[in-house]
Amino acid sequence: MMADDADRRIPVVILTGFLGAGKTTLLNHLLQQPEMAETAVLINEFGSVAVDHHLVEKIDDDVILLDAGCICCTVRGDLTRSLTDLFMRCLRREIKPIRRVVIETTGLADPSPVIYTLMEDFFLAERYRIDGVVTAVDATHGEGQLAAHGEAIKQVAMADRLLLTKADLATPEQLAALSARLTTMNPSAPQLPVARGQVPPSAILACGLYDPAAKSPDVAGWLAEEKVRDERRRAHGHHHHHDVDRHDAHVYSFALTFAEPLAWPSFADAVGVLLETMGERILRIKGLLNVVGDHKPRVVQCVQHVLYPYTRLDDWPAQAPYNDRQSRLVFIVRDLDQSLVEQAFAMFCGVRDQC
Numbered sequence: 001m002m003a004d005d006a007d008r009r010i011p012v013v014i015l016t017g018f019l020g021a022g023k024t025t026l027l028n029h030l031l032q033q034p035e036m037a038e039t040a041v042l043i044n045e046f047g048s049v050a051v052d053h054h055l056v057e058k059i060d061d062d063v064i065l066l067d068a069g070c071i072c073c074t075v076r077g078d079l080t081r082s083l084t085d086l087f088m089r090c091l092r093r094e095i096k097p098i099r100r101v102v103i104e105t106t107g108l109a110d111p112s113p114v115i116y117t118l119m120e121d122f123f124l125a126e127r128y129r130i131d132g133v134v135t136a137v138d139a140t141h142g143e144g145q146l147a148a149h150g151e152a153i154k155q156v157a158m159a160d161r162l163l164l165t166k167a168d169l170a171t172p173e174q175l176a177a178l179s180a181r182l183t184t185m186n187p188s189a190p191q192l193p194v195a196r197g198q199v200p201p202s203a204i205l206a207c208g209l210y211d212p213a214a215k216s217p218d219v220a221g222w223l224a225e226e227k228v229r230d231e232r233r234r235a236h237g238h239h240h241h242h243d244v245d246r247h248d249a250h251v252y253s254f255a256l257t258f259a260e261p262l263a264w265p266s267f268a269d270a271v272g273v274l275l276e277t278m279g280e281r282i283l284r285i286k287g288l289l290n291v292v293g294d295h296k297p298r299v300v301q302c303v304q305h306v307l308y309p310y311t312r313l314d315d316w317p318a319q320a321p322y323n324d325r326q327s328r329l330v331f332i333v334r335d336l337d338q339s340l341v342e343q344a345f346a347m348f349c350g351v352r353d354q355c
Helices: 023-031 076-091 111-120 122-127 142-148 150-157 172-185 217-236 264-281 338-349
Strands: 010-017 039-044 063-066 100-104 128-138 161-165 191-193 251-258 282-289 298-303 327-334
Touching: 010 023, 010 111, 023 039, 023 100, 023 161, 039 076, 076 100, 076 111, 076 122, 111 122, 111 128, 111 150, 122 128, 128 142, 128 150, 142 150, 142 172, 150 172, 161 172, 172 191, 251 338, 264 282, 264 298, 264 338, 327 338
Parallel strands: 010 100, 010 128, 039 063, 039 100, 128 161, 161 191
Antiparallel strands: 251 327, 282 298, 282 327
């Protein structure tokens, strides 16, 4: 194993941020940099159909998908097992040595259970150390997300560094207002405006040992609450079933699958109507699309009212379920009936979900 001379434990960077903040874009850019060599990546996604790990260009034995639900709800056991297995595989020289680990959380994750697990699990704490919590904040939607979602507040308050993503799409007034609010919430965290995910590795590395005492008093309280919950689980041996598609009573995920290739103009019309009329309830859309006349899969991403320009992958993933080349869209919504979304695609595209 490889680590810093002063502390031989492997540094772990927790990359978090609300839905649509651009974490995968940041990660793609970072993993192409020489400073990020020998980095293992753990990607957590919310929902039953995983997309993000197909969008990370560095896909090899060092990329691990935690896809059983939101990392703060159901994946803690998977996180512990994955980090333990990663360490043991390196020790047995089954994989090349690693210098660090980056954990990309789902946008709905509360970071406190992740931080607590890394600090309090005996096996992990002896072998890994938190090098920093880095939070991506969408410069165009951040203020609204902070007003509406407690998870976004925790992600900011617990951060060592704040990346203001999509700074090129925000107005100077938006950036100034968001920066002022972030300073109030977390005055000790440096803020870095980021355009198109172009960020130097120094922005996320070497944050120093994680110190809850240096954060707002709420952070220590959240970690204390997590300790109480953990002790209660251990005392009662309680491992309740959790719906991997549901975050709480209001937020849930579903996936639509379309067997036939879609005409792009009709698809864009359907999505446009959905975003215009229901954007406040559509937290995130992400997926791969089979478009008529295009042999490469198109990556579609939306946040609330905004459909971002599509990109393409070089080829369809070889792994299931995308190896069948069917279009799949993952929706994360708040208080929105799935049938309304299905009706929009039936009306504009003449297609219905195959699941």
